Amino acid sequence: xxxxxxxxxxxxxxxxEPKKSFPNKETTIxxxxxxxxxxxxxxxxxxxxxxxxxxxxxxxxxxIYNPIVYASQLHCDYLRRYMQGPKPLVFIGMNPGPxxxxxxxxxxxxxxxVKVLMQLSGSVDKPPVEHPKRPVLGLDCRIEERSGVRLWExxxxxxxxxxxxxxxxxxxxxxxxxxxxxxxxxxxPSELKGPYKRQLRDFCLKTFDEQLILLKPQxxxxxxxxxxxxxxxxxxxxxxxxSVLRLxxxxxxxxxxxxxxxxxxxFLKDNNLIRFMRNEA
Numbered sequence: 001x002x003x004x005x006x007x008x009x010x011x012x013x014x015x016x017e018p019k020k021s022f023p024n025k026e027t028t029i030x031x032x033x034x035x036x037x038x039x040x041x042x043x044x045x046x047x048x049x050x051x052x053x054x055x056x057x058x059x060x061x062x063x064i065y066n067p068i069v070y071a072s073q074l075h076c077d078y079l080r081r082y083m084q085g086p087k088p089l090v091f092i093g094m095n096p097g098p099x100x101x102x103x104x105x106x107x108x109x110x111x112x113x114v115k116v117l118m119q120l121s122g123s124v125d126k127p128p129v130e131h132p133k134r135p136v137l138g139l140d141c142r143i144e145e146r147s148g149v150r151l152w153e154x155x156x157x158x159x160x161x162x163x164x165x166x167x168x169x170x171x172x173x174x175x176x177x178x179x180x181x182x183x184x185x186x187x188x189p190s191e192l193k194g195p196y197k198r199q200l201r202d203f204c205l206k207t208f209d210e211q212l213i214l215l216k217p218q219x220x221x222x223x224x225x226x227x228x229x230x231x232x233x234x235x236x237x238x239x240x241x242x243s244v245l246r247l248x249x250x251x252x253x254x255x256x257x258x259x260x261x262x263x264x265x266x267f268l269k270d271n272n273l274i275r276f277m278r279n280e281a
Contacts, residue, residue, distance in 0.1 A: 037086075038079035041214055045176060048207040052177060055200065058193045063131040065178040067096050070125040070136070071105025077120050078106045082166035086216040089168055089276040091151075092208070092231075093223045094249070095175035098134055098186050100145030107173045108250075110148030111141050117152060118162050133184030150250035151223070154261050158268065159277040167279040170215060174227050175204050190226040201230050212236040219273065224249035245271055 045068050057064060068075050096102045104114045105124065114120050124138030151171075159165035177200075179187040189200060212220070213236065220237060222228035228246040231237050237244045247267055250260045268274050275281040 036080075037214060038076070038083040041083060041211060042076060042079055044207050044210045044214075048203060049176065051203050052200065055196060055203075057179075058196050060181055060193060061179050061187060062182040063127075063129060063134065063180040065096065065102050065127045065134075065136070065180070066176055067102050067105040067124075067178070068176045070127050071101075071103075071138070073105075073122040074109075074114070074120055074124060074138075075105035077122060078109075078118070081120070082118075082162065083170060083215075084166075086214075087168060087170040088216075088218045088281060089170075089221070089273060090212070090215055090217040090219070091155075091169070091171045091221045091223055091247070092227050093171070093173045094226050095173055095189055096178040097145045097147055097251075098178060098180075099141060099143045100148040101173065102134075102178045103136060103138055103141040103145075107171045108145065108148035108151045110145040110152065111139055112144070113148055113152045115139060117156055131180050131184055134180050134186075146252050147250040150260055150264075154264055155277060158265065158274055159279075164279050165277055168276045168281060172211070174208060174230060175200060188226065202233075205230055205233055209234055209236045217242070219243045219245065219271075219276070221245045221247050221273070223247050224251075 049066060049068060052066075093107050097108070099111075100109045101107055103109070103111060103124065104120075106114055106118070106120070121139065124136065126136050130136060155165060155169075155171075156162060159169075175189050179189075179192065181187055189197065192200065208231075212234070218241065220231065220242065222231055222244065225246070228244070231244055234244075236242065245267075247264060248254065248257065248260065250264070251257065254260075268277070
């Protein structure tokens with residue numbers, strides 16, 4: 001009798017074991033193993049960097065900086081903290097400014113903005129070859145990036161703070177590289193020459209389309225004419241469900257741009273974008 005009971009218990013355990021060992025089709029993977037959005041986004045940037053490294057720049061460019069590489073800690077902290085999910089509204093700038101993203105790794109990243117308004121801190125390395133007139137000092141840089149001051153201070157004044165703004169909005173740059181001539185002049189992508197200019201645009205555009213698929217924006221605001229023109233070739237932007245708008249660039253170098261904050265605020269109101277910035281959409 002005892003032997004028969006023990007055999008029965010053994011058979012019952014064997015019947016139950018497969019149910020415990022093999023989950024059914026309804027079982028979902030733990031969130032712990034799902035790659036976060038910011039990491040997927042960063043991988044697209046790394047892939048683009050590898051491609052751009054193989055291009056031959058024109059002779060008028062003596063130095064190229066890539067802050068996504070030498071300021072990767074701050075750049076990834078920005079992505080990790082402020083890219084928690086898809087963004088209905090994306091602002092896309094041209095490329096790193098010498099006293100902004102070139103110092104901090106963050107688009108339009110004026111040092112004071114990054115330290116005080118974004119509450120980010122960390123070390124920044126040096127580019128492989130540094131121009132003597134364009135030193136990279138990281139968060140110790142004392143020169144303000146005027147474009148960054150104008151853009152971020154307006155955005156965060158309208159939103160309230162960075163945490164509210166980042167719920168539905170994200171700021172990014174079309175091109176990750178900063179370019180300098182032999183005399184230290186900052187060269188924008190629109191000022192480049194030859195085949196390199198087209199190659200740079202096309203590769204950046206292809207990567208940007210991949211990034212837009214990840215971010216899923218409803219509205220894309222091109223900051224400046226260069227980006228607005230480049231986005232005409234974007235596959236993602238051709239969708240009828242996506243709006244592409246142009247906001248004048250905040251750079252003081254732009255003609256008749258002294259009242260940029262006032263014009264930009266009017267633009268944001270007229271296009272009903274402040275609701276995204278305040279997380280009210």
